[in-house]
Every structure is written in structure tokens, then in C-alpha cells.
Amino acid sequence: MISVRFKVNNEWVELLVHPHHRLIDILREELDLTGAKEGCGGGECGSCTVIMNGQPVNACLVLAPEVDGAEILTVEGLSKDEELDIVQEAFIDEGALQCGYCTPGMIMSAKALLMRNPNPTREEVIEAISGNLCRCTGYIRIVNAVLKAAQKARV
Amino acid sequence: MIKKESYIGKSVKRKDGPEKVTGSAKYVGDLKFGSMLYAKILRSKYAHAKIIRIDTSKAEKLPGVKAVVTGKDFPQRMGLYLLDRTPYAVDKVRYYGEPVAGVAAVSEEIAQKAIELIEVEYEELPAVLDPREGMKEGAPLIHPDLKNYEHVPAIYPKPDTNISNHFKIRKGNVEEGFAKSDYIFEGEYYVPQIQHTPIETHTAIVMCDSTGKFTIWSSNQSPNAVRKILSHSLKIPMTKIRVLGPYCGGGFGAKAGVNIEAPLIPLALKLRNKPIKYVTTREEEFRDTFVRQGMYAKIKTGVTKEGRIVAQELEMVWDAGAYNEYGVNITRAAGYSSAGVYDIPYMKTDSYCVYTNKPNGGPLRGFGMSEMHWAIEQHMDMIAHKLGMDPIEFRLKNIQRDGSTNATGQVLKDVGIEKCILRAKELIGWEEIKGEPKPELSSGKVRAKGLACMIKAPAMPNNAASSAIVKFNDDGTVALLITAQEIGQGAFTALAQICAEELGVPEDWIKVSQPDTDYTAYEWQTVASRITYSAGNAVIRAARDAKRQLLEMGAKHFGVPLEELDVYDGYVYVVADPARKIAVKDIALGLTLPDGSGWGGPVIGKGVFIPEGVVSFDKETGQSPKGVSHWTYGVQAVDIEVDVDTGKIDVKKVVAVYDIGKVINPDLAKAQTEGGIIQGLSTALFEEMKFDEKGKLLNPSFVDYKIATAAELPEMIIDFIETPLEDGPYGARGFGEHVMVPTAPAIANALYNALGIRINTLPLTAEKVRKAIKEKYGI
Numbered sequence A: 001m002i003s004v005r006f007k008v009n010n011e012w013v014e015l016l017v018h019p020h021h022r023l024i025d026i027l028r029e030e031l032d033l034t035g036a037k038e039g040c041g042g043g044e045c046g047s048c049t050v051i052m053n054g055q056p057v058n059a060c061l062v063l064a065p066e067v068d069g070a071e072i073l074t075v076e077g078l079s080k081d082e083e084l085d086i087v088q089e090a091f092i093d094e095g096a097l098q099c100g101y102c103t104p105g106m107i108m109s110a111k112a113l114l115m116r117n118p119n120p121t122r123e124e125v126i127e128a129i130s131g132n133l134c135r136c137t138g139y140i141r142i143v144n145a146v147l148k149a150a151q152k153a154r155v
Numbered sequence B: 001m002i003k004k005e006s007y008i009g010k011s012v013k014r015k016d017g018p019e020k021v022t023g024s025a026k027y028v029g030d031l032k033f034g035s036m037l038y039a040k041i042l043r044s045k046y047a048h049a050k051i052i053r054i055d056t057s058k059a060e061k062l063p064g065v066k067a068v069v070t071g072k073d074f075p076q077r078m079g080l081y082l083l084d085r086t087p088y089a090v091d092k093v094r095y096y097g098e099p100v101a102g103v104a105a106v107s108e109e110i111a112q113k114a115i116e117l118i119e120v121e122y123e124e125l126p127a128v129l130d131p132r133e134g135m136k137e138g139a140p141l142i143h144p145d146l147k148n149y150e151h152v153p154a155i156y157p158k159p160d161t162n163i164s165n166h167f168k169i170r171k172g173n174v175e176e177g178f179a180k181s182d183y184i185f186e187g188e189y190y191v192p193q194i195q196h197t198p199i200e201t202h203t204a205i206v207m208c209d210s211t212g213k214f215t216i217w218s219s220n221q222s223p224n225a226v227r228k229i230l231s232h233s234l235k236i237p238m239t240k241i242r243v244l245g246p247y248c249g250g251g252f253g254a255k256a257g258v259n260i261e262a263p264l265i266p267l268a269l270k271l272r273n274k275p276i277k278y279v280t281t282r283e284e285e286f287r288d289t290f291v292r293q294g295m296y297a298k299i300k301t302g303v304t305k306e307g308r309i310v311a312q313e314l315e316m317v318w319d320a321g322a323y324n325e326y327g328v329n330i331t332r333a334a335g336y337s338s339a340g341v342y343d344i345p346y347m348k349t350d351s352y353c354v355y356t357n358k359p360n361g362g363p364l365r366g367f368g369m370s371e372m373h374w375a376i377e378q379h380m381d382m383i384a385h386k387l388g389m390d391p392i393e394f395r396l397k398n399i400q401r402d403g404s405t406n407a408t409g410q411v412l413k414d415v416g417i418e419k420c421i422l423r424a425k426e427l428i429g430w431e432e433i434k435g436e437p438k439p440e441l442s443s444g445k446v447r448a449k450g451l452a453c454m455i456k457a458p459a460m461p462n463n464a465a466s467s468a469i470v471k472f473n474d475d476g477t478v479a480l481l482i483t484a485q486e487i488g489q490g491a492f493t494a495l496a497q498i499c500a501e502e503l504g505v506p507e508d509w510i511k512v513s514q515p516d517t518d519y520t521a522y523e524w525q526t527v528a529s530r531i532t533y534s535a536g537n538a539v540i541r542a543a544r545d546a547k548r549q550l551l552e553m554g555a556k557h558f559g560v561p562l563e564e565l566d567v568y569d570g571y572v573y574v575v576a577d578p579a580r581k582i583a584v585k586d587i588a589l590g591l592t593l594p595d596g597s598g599w600g601g602p603v604i605g606k607g608v609f610i611p612e613g614v615v616s617f618d619k620e621t622g623q624s625p626k627g628v629s630h631w632t633y634g635v636q637a638v639d640i641e642v643d644v645d646t647g648k649i650d651v652k653k654v655v656a657v658y659d660i661g662k663v664i665n666p667d668l669a670k671a672q673t674e675g676g677i678i679q680g681l682s683t684a685l686f687e688e689m690k691f692d693e694k695g696k697l698l699n700p701s702f703v704d705y706k707i708a709t710a711a712e713l714p715e716m717i718i719d720f721i722e723t724p725l726e727d728g729p730y731g732a733r734g735f736g737e738h739v740m741v742p743t744a745p746a747i748a749n750a751l752y753n754a755l756g757i758r759i760n761t762l763p764l765t766a767e768k769v770r771k772a773i774k775e776k777y778g779i
């Protein structure tokens, strides 16, 4: 077991975990943050995407030791009480979800994009979410939602 | 007069949106209970083999292991239409990946270690990997006991063969039809097995308490079917099984019927009061959950000089995998739909469901229609080209219209396919195609359009039923109790709209229940694109029943006849004098009379629905005056660009036009269509389960089995025709699966129109296209 201390959704936590445990296990099993989903466990689907130190990462590929000292943002950290983040709102407005299983990962990939590039083109949005698989929506509304969120953030 | 606004035809926002964007929505994998155990499954490494010996002793001794089970712990066969499947292999394995033993332990890691300690000795048997071989006499029998298996009357297994169902259409004498034809055209087409790949893999938690009562949380489309099938095989009453359905992370048919709940049953029986959780890995999802069946089609079509189809003979041989409990009905559905959208006087169809030593065939969005239309719709284009006719012109000569008969002899009415075709033609900007394509290859890119039609009916038992209960809370808000599952299609939203419309309360007052078979109203299954249609009708009736009770309360309160009252926006009011009104919340739980006494009681509305007049098909001819509840028609046209050097197909634009009757929620209907187009495009260009010569799946990951990503997005133009369905809610037809059916043949037809090459096997990979270009043009 190793001890890791990191910030998740703006709160410091300190935990004893197995070194081979993955960030997704820590979030879901230890911290009950079940927003990030496991869809493949191999970095292929993006449904486990969270933001680590400002970058989108597949939480299924990040091992516990790497988490130490990091700053993690999950989908649960986006909304404050019932006030939604602009990206979350845009997903609702555009109907950019169906079964919802890919949605937290999609939203975090989109959020990470807007954090580093508030003014993305359509191509940049597609590029940013092309590692996130969705079997339901056909992607179009997701792309539109991200563009809408960016636009809303600008005004 | 109060001016009422209707919820029907309005793009109400998804009810599940806020939960799903915040991570609040709970899926089965998100649930955790005290003293929970974790299961792992040992899977067969052979496609077909006798099990000589299983030694679980080492696994049992591993600290942390609580139970180990094998086939002999629960040898009962189960299934939806044909009871041919056991939770774990008994005596022999029939596909690579079949469960052989299960372990429950205190952690997933320990369960996994235990699995690796189980020793199994096999004796390999010859495997059947091609159903055309499998149906031949003398082929190794995969289920020698087939003749003893229980099944529903609507399917016809052939004892002592690998044929689990043979569905026949005999409409007139097809030879007579060919004799009346000027030309005969023959073609062969093939689709491989493919995977649903919901992003949430199959997940379940099963617990059996000390009284023998099971509680099952499952990512599943069919809570009531799970309960029925398990109660039958466990021989316990349904009161002893409670199935709950939290949000389901995508189904597409993969989660219909009983799936991974079954292998957890014998573990739960041994470990009372312990919830046992099982999360299928992505690799297991590929190997051991339902797949779309492969299919080999042979078509022979007789046509007159004028381009009128006279006769069609169709043989479909389905690669249905090792257990066909569900697949038998897909074979049947394709059989009775085998005219496609065409009016064909003479027909002969043979649809064979054939056991193979491959993953289990099951329902996948379209339920046989994608596979069948891959063949029929390409064949129609091929004939049009041979006759020198434009593919649309040829279709318009032959499509079903009011008064036409389909494959089963049903006289059709309210047929909207012509309108769909004409609208799609306009939206894609179709230019007449006659004669062979003459591509300009020098630019390296060739662009062309193509089109395909589709038809589909809900494939379900004639008496598949829905029901709904409407009850009120103290504040007038409403609980709508149903057992339809929200698998992403938007059922909860559409049903809430219907409920609000009928009750006369704001839509956001309606809370739609998640399935809980102990308490929610019966629903057959969330399959067959039937929920808006069937459950929608039940909700209308339940809401009307509740409204009548509200009006009775109002009549008593106001002292006026019930007919003079109405409900709107949460108030019961006197129509002639809308200022006289009382809030629903003040009467929904009973009325207080002026003297302070009570009257009536809580309003509870109930509604039920079964499509009426659906008559079984004749066993020998497949004929029936009305064999299905209704048909939904649609068309897709595509505009593609083919890279001559690489063979890569770039789909630029897809037009989809469907006649879905009344559109209850246009945004949701469009969203369904977009998703289906991309899934259809994905199957057209990329998807194929590849097996080695021993039946081992070679590509069980998203790296090796590519599905479409956002990078493949074409422009999509979607439109609906609204020909009302007589018994549909507000005229709505079943819709949802239909949207992926014509995409692949439309792309294949466009490929022909581009380059004059016809590829009759899915998928249309760049390699195949490149090879065909080389063969045809030598470049």
C-alpha cells in the first residue's frame, strides 16, 4: 500500500491505496465518484476521461503513484449545487446524450478543450472528442453542444 | 375558453439530461452494497469440445474465494423462445468464450486469480463455423438434444440437424411467377457477425436472501423477461424474484432477454445474503454477449421487360452461433418481412436459423432487417442497372402501396414509402442514373449517390403487452409507473409527454419510474422499437383513467356534471367558466367536502395495451391477414466520395426520411436517427467479427474492432413523413431501430454508382474497395 495525497474537485484527499490501482478505481471505489465510467479499461473508449493537472486523461490508464500531488477534476466537480457548468448546460440544450454512459467522459474531454482553447473550430472539437466513443448519439449533437458552450462562454 | 398547448409534437428536453450530465445517474456498475462479492467467469478456450474433467479444488482453497460453480450446479436450460442455453456449459462447450465455471470472491483480483487456478480438460470436437456447412446432412451436431428442447409454438426447430428454426413463405407458386417473367436475376450477399458494443458492458448484481428471494440489479432491456425466464428455470414463483433496472448504458438489443444475470444465479444460491457483482470486461463483451447474426442470402428475382417484379425466391442462412434462444425469432422476422418494401405477387422464402460454434446470435438494432436489406436493396439496384433503369424509377414501379400485399399476403394500408422516396430524392438532389457508371478516375476521387429503402415491424409475440399506472403525490405531481427501460432512446421523456398531455398537468410534474418488477406495471420488453407505440398507448389509457377520476372529484366539488369539466395546467376547471377551478393537488388524494368530511380517495389510473388482431402465420406458407402489429417504412440516400488510390469511402452526406406516423418529440426522433445513421455507417465501413479457423475471435477490442468516431461525421439531413397509424398513440408508429437498416446498402449502391463495382459482403473496407477497383480498371 502507498499513501497518495491529491486534490479532487478542489478538496485535498489522502488515501492508502495499492500501487497498481488505477485512478478510475480510486475515484469510483474509494471516493464514490462514479461519474467517470469504465468502458474498456484499456484507453480505447474515453468513457473514464477526467481532467488531471489541466489535461484530459483516461483514468483507466493512470496508476495510483502518478496521482500523488495531482489536481483532478471529475464531472461531479463541474456543477455547484444545482448550478451547471456551461458545457453541461449545452449538452442538455442540444440533446447531446442518450444512454448517458459516455457523457461524463465526453463532457470532461470537452471541458479540457475549452480550458486550453476557448475558441475551438469545429475540426478542433471533433479532434478533441475523437478518442471518446459514443454508440448512441452519432456525435453530431455533442459537437454542436461543445461549440455552443464555447460561444456562450465568450458572451 | 382556455387555450391549451399540446405536448405532442413538441421537442421537450430529455428528462434524464440533468442526472446524466452531472454524473448523478446511477448505472448498475455504480452501485455498491455492504458485504458485496465480485464474480469472475472462466471461459472456454475451444469452439466445440467435450468437457472431460473440471477441477476447482485449488480455486476453492484460495483465501477470499467464497464459492465456485460449474455447469452441473445449475444445468437447467433457459431462453426466450427456445430453451437451449445453460448459464455454464454442461458436458460440452459450444463456442470460444462460453462460461465454464464461475467464482465469487471478496475482490475482483482474487476472483480472477481463482479462475486461473481452475483446471479443465477438454476433448476437442469438430467445429461448425459456416452455417451453410452446418445445415448439411452429416454435419457435427451442436445440440444433439434439440428435439427435446422446449420452445414457443411460433418456431420450428428441425430435430437431428443444426437448424433451430425454419421459417417459410409460400405466396403463390413461385415457379409460375418466374415463368411469367422476362428476365431472371440472381445474387448472393453476406453479412458477418458484428458486435453491439454498448459503451456500458453488461453488468449485474444478484443476491439471494435467506428466504430464497432473489434481488437482481441489471443493465438490461427486459426486467420482466428476466424474471419470467429465471422463475421458470429456478421453479420458483415470480414473487421470489425482483428485477430492478437502473439506467442502462446502451442496449441495441444486446441486453434483451436474460444475459449475464444467469451465471450469477448458482453463485447466489450458494452464498445467501451476499450481493454478487459482475462487470463484463470489454473483451468478454465481444466474445460472450449477443452478437448480430451473420447471414448468407441468395436471391432470385423474376422481372418483366417493363421493370415490374413478378417473383422472388430468397434463401437466408443465419450464422446464429451456439445458442439460438433469441436468434430463432430474428430468422422468423426476416422471413415474414422478406418482400422488403416491394409488392411481389409470387414469393418463396426460406429463412434458416443455424447453430454454429460461434458467439450467440441475438437481437441487434434492426432485428434481421439490416442483414436482409443489405441483400434486397443491393439486389434491386443491380436489377435496375441491368434493365437500364434509374434505381428510384425502378423502385417506384415496384413499391408497396395501399392495397398491395406483402410477403405474408397481408393487404396493406396507409403505406408511406412512396412519399419517403420522393422526399429523399429531393433532399439528396438525385440526378437520374441510367446505364453503367463511367467514372473519371484521373482526379483520384469519384463521387456518387445511392439510396436504399427499408421496412420493419415490431418483432414480438402477438400478445406482447404493456401497462401503466398513474398515481399522484400530495403536491399534485405524478408518478408514472412503468417497466419500460430508458436505454437512451428517450422513452421516459416521450412517455411523460403523453402522460402530461392526457392528464392536463405540466410535463415536468411527471416522474417516470425505473423498472422494479415488484412494483412497476408490467411491460413485455424494451425491444422492437415498441415502447412509444405500445407503452405509449397504455400510458394514454392510464392517464385518461386518472383524469376521469379527477373529473369525478371535480364534479362533486363544483356540483356540475363531469362532462362540463376539464383538466389543464394542473387545475380542474369548469369549461364554461374557467375561473371556477380547483388545483389537482387539492383533490388527487381525495376530496374534502364543505362540511369537512372526506370523499373519494387517491386517484390511481391504470391502462393496458395489446395490439389487437395480430394473427399467427401459417406454418407451411407463412401467410397471415395481419401477422404483425404495424409496419414502419423509411429511406436513406447517401452521397459518397471514393478515394481511387486507397479505396477509402468518405460518406459526405446522408439523407434519412422515415414515415413514423405522428412524431411525438421531433428532437428525440431526429437524435435517434442521427445515432442510427452513424451506427449504420460504422457497420458499413468497419465492423466485422473475425475468427480464426478454430472459431476463436481475433478482434475483441476497440483497437482491432473499430467503430465510428466523431471523425466520421457526415452531414445529415433528416425528415419525417407522418402517415398516422390507426392504433398508434396519436398515430405514432414504432421507430428507433429502423435508422441503421438502410445505411449500409445505400452506401454500397452509391459505390456501384461511383465505380461500377458491387461488393456483396459487409463491411466495405478500403482494402476490398481498392481490390475491386484494381480488378475492374487494372489500376
Ligand code: FES
Pocket (backbone or CB within 6 Å): A037, A038, A039, A040, A041, A042, A043, A044, A045, A046, A047, A048, A049, A058, A059, A060, A061
Ligand atoms: S475505460 Fe478508460 S478509455 Fe475506456
Ligand code: FES
Pocket (backbone or CB within 6 Å): A097, A098, A099, A100, A101, A102, A103, A133, A134, A135, A136, A137, B199, B249, B250, B488
Ligand atoms: S450516449 Fe450512449 S454511449 Fe454516448
